[in-house]
Amino acid sequence: MKKIAILFAFVFSIIFLPQQAFAVDFSIKNTEINAYLEENGNVQVTEQHTYQFDGEFNGITRTLIPKNHTQIKDVQAFENNHSLDVEQEKNLYKIHRSGGADEQIMIDISYTITNGVEADNELAQFYWPFFDTSNESTYQKMDIYIHPPQPSKEVLALGYDEAYETSNIGSDSIVHFDMGEIESGTKGDIRVAYDASLFSALSQIQDNTIRDEILGDKSRLEEEAAAYKNRQEILMRxxxxxxxxxxxxxxALFIVTRRKKNRKLWEVARSSSQSGLLPKQEMSLPATVLYMKNMSANSEFLSAALLDLVRKGGYAKRDEDNTFIITNANTDYRHESILINWLFYQIGDNGVFTLSSLEAYIENKDNHSSYQQDFQKWIQAVKEEIKQHELVDRQVGLRGITAVASLLLIPFSILLGVHSIFTWMFIAIFLCVTLLLFAIIYQPKTVEGIRISQKWKEFSSNYDNISEKEWNNWMSDQQMQAFIYALGTGNKSMQKKSEVLSKRLQPKTPADMSLQTTDIMMFVLLASTLTNKFDKANTTVSAAANSNGGVPGGGTGVGGGGGGSGAF
Incomplete structure (x- = not known):
């Protein structure tokens, strides 16, 4: 149940928590754009933006990306008829305003679009993207007005994408695009055509194609809208x-997997037998520790593995305070051989490992890469031992079917989103992500894996209750096993218990004093020093990643134009 809870929490965090934090918190309450077409084909534009800020700010931004064969000139900004400084960075204009906080401001922007109008023998058109998909801010209400030089006998108007079916033609030939809310990352080109005779100073650069293009686009958009609505109704059903x-x-997946787990738990309870507090080792101690740590290795685990070589007696011994010597390199496990070669021959010298040799090795930056590679090689060898015991059931078939099921929901979710069926889309995304995570994460333990896990968990939880007498009756090797396990798994409570008991240890004979008491006390004293040194080494060789930002590029609106708004 714990894994399932984590799974659901992760899914909800992906879907519902905000994915981006902005340096400046603002909203654009209202935007009104007026475009005045001139006889020579230029367009004088005035924009009025109403911003609501929550927190401190220094100004606003406006991205103006011109279409091909046009230019944007004379960009100016005002607040209450007071001129504001405008800083240009390619297509991005930063409008500086004296710092403020928690207030609503109204900024007026004016600029000229040269060659903004194009004409044929009959009609002249203004076809322009005032924003495009690169825009990162939502306009809560947008109105665009197109003003001809004079009233026209014929007016054609058409909006694309977000501007579709938003145009109204007034009696004075002014076209109003009442676009309402415009979400970030969307576009909405506008297109208006008047009698070409109104633009006498504009040379006719085309054959009579404007009317046919507008009427053709209008017919196409109507057909696409009808098809869209039909698909939307089908998807809703x-x-x-x-x-x-x-x-x-x-x-059904959760029910079946829960039943399988319960059957395994029953089998573990039926087949397990009590064999004392300290569990019988079915794997090497490093493999057991790594398995109980969910395959997560750190400096404490490395210290525990080194002390385990010393515990086993026949492979390594402690010569002085911080000196370890290899006595036999023919070990029981491959990962022990790798560890010996790494610590005692590459970092150390001819089978002797000291903490000073570790420091000297790490001081040489040329060794950092090999240190990480050797560390990972050793960890992988420990994992290979765990894998040989088949403690995890991969469930390849079930996970594969579940992964395919989740992938089938991806195009369906996209279809729902494209057709604005957002309620069902969010449900589809939730199911898709949950199924995919299940396919990735679900690798249940086998009966043996559960048994090992349960026994060592019980050992950890009961260790605090062990009596001093019972612990004294343990062999030195058992005491060291308990401490190494506590060290490797990072169980501070168990480590503290071992430390307290070792100080109270009553030897039975002088021989016991030289062996049992000395061994466990030595382990307790060495543990902290080893872990600190290995932790420092691991930190030193770790690499940091850097990321860089970018500058606004080309627009996705008609003719490569577009724009957007923001603040700083």
Whole structure:
């Protein structure tokens, strides 16, 4: 149940928590744009933006990306008829305003679009993207007004994408695009055509194609809208059935996996036998520790592995305070051989490892890469031993079917989003992510894996209750095993208990004093020093990653134009 809870928490965090934090918190309440077309084909534009800021700010930004064969000139900004400084960075204009906080401001921007109008023998058109998909801010309300030089006998108007079916033609030939809320990352080109005779100073650069293009686009958009609505209705009808089927499959997965787990727990309870507090080792101690740490290795684990070589007696011994010597390199496990070669021959010298040799090795930056590679090689060898015991059931078939099921939901989720069916889309995304995570994460323990896990967990939880007498009756090797396990798993409570008991240890004979008491006390004293040195080494060789930002590029609106708004 714990893994399932973590799974659901992760899914909800992906879907519902905000993914981006902005340096300046603001909203654009209202935007009004007026474009005045001139007889020579230039366009004088005035924009008024109303910003609401929550927190401190220094100004606003406006990205103005011109279409091909046009230019944007004379960009100016005002607040209450007071001129503001404008700083240009390519297509980005930063409008500086004296610092403020928690207030609403209204900024007026004016600029000229040269060659903004194009004409044929009959009509002249203004076809322009005032924003495009690169825009990172939402306009809560946008109104665009197109003003001809004079009233026109014929007016054609068409909006694309977000501007579709938003145009109204007034009696004075002014076209109003009432676009309402415009979400970030969307575009909405506007297109207006008037009698070419109104632009006498504009040379006719085309054959009579403007009317045909506008009427053709209008017909195409109407057909696309009708097809879109038809697809939307179909998706609305089938979504409950499709997503219900996937929901049933997901619920069935959890029920089946829960039953399988309960059967394994019953088998473990039936087949397990009591054999004292300290569990019998079915794997090497480093492999047991790594398995109980969910395959997570750190400096404490490395210290525990080194002390385990010393515990086993026949492979390594402690010569002085911080000196270890190899006595036999023919070990029981491959990962022990790798560890010996790494610590005692590459970092150390001819089978002798000291903490000073570790420091000298790390001081040489040329050794950092090999240190990380050798560390990972050793960890991988420990994992290979764990893998040989088959403690995890990979469930390849079930996970594969679940992964395919989740992938089938990806195009369906996209379809729902494209057709603005957002409620069902979020449900589809939730199911998709949950199924995919299940396929990735679900690798249940086998009966043997559960048994080992349970016994060592019980050992950890009961260790605090062990009596001094019972612990004294343990052999030195058992005491050291308990401490190494506590050290490797990072169990501070167990480490403290071992330290307290070792100080109270009553030897039975002088021989016991030289062996048992000395061994466990030596382990307790060495543990902290070893861990600190290995931790320092691991920190030193760790690399940091850096990231860089970018500058606004080309627009995705008609003719490569576009723009957007922001603040700083």
């Amino acid at each position: 089938i979504s409950p059935f499709i997503l219900s089927a996937f929901t049933i499959y997901l619920i």
